[in-house]
Amino acid sequence: xxxxxxxxxxxxxxxxxxxxxxxxxxxxxxxxxxxxxxxxxxxxxxxxxxxxxxxxxxxxxxxxxxxxxxxxxxxxxxxxxxxxxxxxxxxxxxxxxxxxxxxxxxxxxxxxxxxxxxxxxxxxxxxxxxxxxxxxxxxxxxxxxxxxxxxxxxxxxxxxxxxxxxxxxxxxxxxxxxxxxxxxxxxxxxxxxxxxxxxxxxxxxxxxxxxxxxxxxxxxxxxxxxxxxxxxxxxxxxxxxxxxxxxxxxxxxxxxxxxxxxxxxxxxxxxxxxxxxxxxxxxxxxxxxxxxxxxxxxxxxxxxxxxxxxxxxxxxxxxxxxxxxxxxxxxxxxxxxxxxxxxxxxxxxxxxxxxxxxxxxxxxxxxxxxxxxxxxxxxxxxxxxxxxxxxxxxxxxxxxxxxxxxxxxx
Ligand code: TYM
Numbered sequence: 001x002x003x004x005x006x007x008x009x010x011x012x013x014x015x016x017x018x019x020x021x022x023x024x025x026x027x028x029x030x031x032x033x034x035x036x037x038x039x040x041x042x043x044x045x046x047x048x049x050x051x052x053x054x055x056x057x058x059x060x061x062x063x064x065x066x067x068x069x070x071x072x073x074x075x076x077x078x079x080x081x082x083x084x085x086x087x088x089x090x091x092x093x094x095x096x097x098x099x100x101x102x103x104x105x106x107x108x109x110x111x112x113x114x115x116x117x118x119x120x121x122x123x124x125x126x127x128x129x130x131x132x133x134x135x136x137x138x139x140x141x142x143x144x145x146x147x148x149x150x151x152x153x154x155x156x157x158x159x160x161x162x163x164x165x166x167x168x169x170x171x172x173x174x175x176x177x178x179x180x181x182x183x184x185x186x187x188x189x190x191x192x193x194x195x196x197x198x199x200x201x202x203x204x205x206x207x208x209x210x211x212x213x214x215x216x217x218x219x220x221x222x223x224x225x226x227x228x229x230x231x232x233x234x235x236x237x238x239x240x241x242x243x244x245x246x247x248x249x250x251x252x253x254x255x256x257x258x259x260x261x262x263x264x265x266x267x268x269x270x271x272x273x274x275x276x277x278x279x280x281x282x283x284x285x286x287x288x289x290x291x292x293x294x295x296x297x298x299x300x301x302x303x304x305x306x307x308x309x310x311x312x313x314x315x316x317x318x319x320x321x322x323x324x325x326x327x328x329x330x331x332x333x334x335x336x337x338x339x340x341x342x343x344x345x346x347x348x349x350x351x352x353x354x355x356x357x358x359x360x361x362x363x364x365x366x367x368x369x370x371x372x373x374x375x376x377x378x379x380x381x382x383x384x385x386x387x388x389x390x391x392x393x394x395x396x397x398x399x400x401x402x403x404x405x406x407x408x409x410x
Contacts, residue, residue: 056233056249060085061195063094063136063186065274066113067105070120071282072361073272076259076328077201083125085199091131092193092389093121095382098136098143098185102178103167115378116368120285122381123367134385136189141393145188146181148400149214152221153184157210163203187211191248192393199254202261203271208253215248216241225403247403259328265299268317286365289358296322296354301346308342310334319346326353329360 062082064074085091095117097110114135121133136142158164161183168175178185186207190198191214198208219226223243226232232245264270264281272282283292300318307313313320323341326349327334341349371378401408 054233055236056194056196056246058089058197059193059195060089060091060197060199061094061190061193062092062199063096063099063189064117064120065096065099066110066117066135067100067103067274068109068113068116069274069282070117070285071262071272071274072285072325072357073201073259073262073282074274075120075124075285075361075364076257076262076325078199079120079124079126080259080328081199081254081257082121082131085197086126086131089197091126092195092392093126093131093133094189094389095121095133095135096186096189099182102176102182114382115372115375116286118378118382119368119371120364122371122378123364128381128385132385132388133381134389135382138382138386139192139389139393141192141390141397142185142188144397145192145393145400146185148404149184149187149191149218150181152214152217153187153210157213158183161206161210163206183207183210184214187214190251191215192396193389194249194396195251196249197252197254201259202255205253205255208251212250215246215250218248219243219246222247222403225405229399229402231399231403247399257328258324258334262325262328263317263321265295265321267300268319268321283357283361285361286368287361288365289362292357292361293354296350296357299350301350305343305345306338306341306349308338310338312338322346322349322353326356329353329356 060082062078064070064078082091082093095114097114100110100113118133118135122128126133158180164175164180164182165172167179186204187210190211198204198211200208220241220243223232223245226243226247227245231247232243233247233249235242235244235246238244262272264272264276264278265283266276266278266281270276270281274282276282280295280298283295287295299322301322302316302319304316304319306319306323313323323334323337326332327337330337332340341352
């Protein structure tokens with residue numbers, strides 16, 4: 001069940017502001033275009049699957065890695081934002097376990113961390129009857145499309161990914177090829193469903209720009225086949241950079257709200273992250289009320305009281321972070337939070353923030369723990385979701401294979 005029938009939107013193809021024209025031209029996906037003759041044996045309109053649309057249907061896709069230590073940044077920047085979207089359009093939320101093996105992992109822990117992300121999705125309010133929830137490795141199309149995209153993306157594009165540089169660190173020669181190619185798998189995750197909208201935190205912006213570049217180059221390189229096979233969708237925003245028919249949409253990143261980049265509680269210039277060695281740097285979604293209160297109490301701040309205007313936070317990253325967290329948890333704007341606490345010292349603001357965080361997070365933590373006590377139920381949700389996800393990705397991949405010219409034996 002994918003919820004109610006989708007309306008089609010043309011805005012799904014509006015170029016987002018985040019993709020500067022220069023960035024697109026730099027890659028110039030058209031420059032790598034190849035001219036493939038249509039395969040005479042292929043009947044263009046045979047076996048049209050779900051992937052044959054007249055317009056791209058709006059569809060949300062997003063994912064979270066099961067690498068342990070799910071934290072407040074994952075919740076506010078992503079998971080909490082997934083919930084209302086399930087009522088706006090068909091939504092697919094994935095536990096991206098194939099991504100989790102790009103760095104050293106412990107196979108004995110992977111099932112547990114996969115269930116933990118699933119439990120967070122459910123406890124946050126994602127309804128598995130409305131949205132599809134599944135783990136990536138159960139749907140083979142992700143890995144298959146990623147391989148095709150490995151042959152579309154350029155080494156230069158991937159070499160520019162800041163997250164690869166950060167994660168690989170100084171010893172880049174020793175990083176896995178999977179870590180380097182990770183963004184092509186992420187593009188495959190999204191485009192296997194021809195998803196039009198992707199809610200993520202700020203740190204994923206560059207990967208989403210790359211996803212658009214890959215879609216654009218695929219659409220350009222194989223424009224003749226797409227047309228010949230009758231698999232194109234009219235391009236609603238014609239431009240010299242794109243053919244008039246597309247197979248993959250240019251996905252819209254959704255990076256908005258007060259919590260797109262939650263920072264470490266120990267250093268307001270560093271992102272809150274699963275891998276920070278200091279547990280005091282983050283609020284984990286399974287922390288107890290006492291741990292949450294303690295971490296907020298110990299959060300780094302400065303001696304000044306809170307200002308009345310946002311300008312007053314410009315040089316105060318730790319204070320700005322705590323105000324952003326308060327705003328996101330309370331559903332208020334940062335301005336509204338500042339007018340409430342203007343002139344107050346942290347000895348007043350921190351306990352108020354701790355109370356709010358415990359109020360919001362404790363019920364979710366309790367629900368996650370309850371769900372995790374019944375792994376069979378979680379596994380059934382993932383199995384059901386994987387079946388429904390395959391029904392969408394299967395026809396897209398079958399058409400992508402035909403576009404690539406692979407001989408179909410069965
Ligand atoms: P991951 O698992 O690192 O993070 C999951 C989501 O949480 C967001 N996030 C944050 N938001 C605000 N503040 C923070 N400090 C913070 N830390 C993390 C991330 O932006 C993300 O939205 N590559 C992705 C997973 C992925 C994916 C996809 C996402 C794989 N395929 C397809 C969208 C679509 C990742 O590693 O997220």
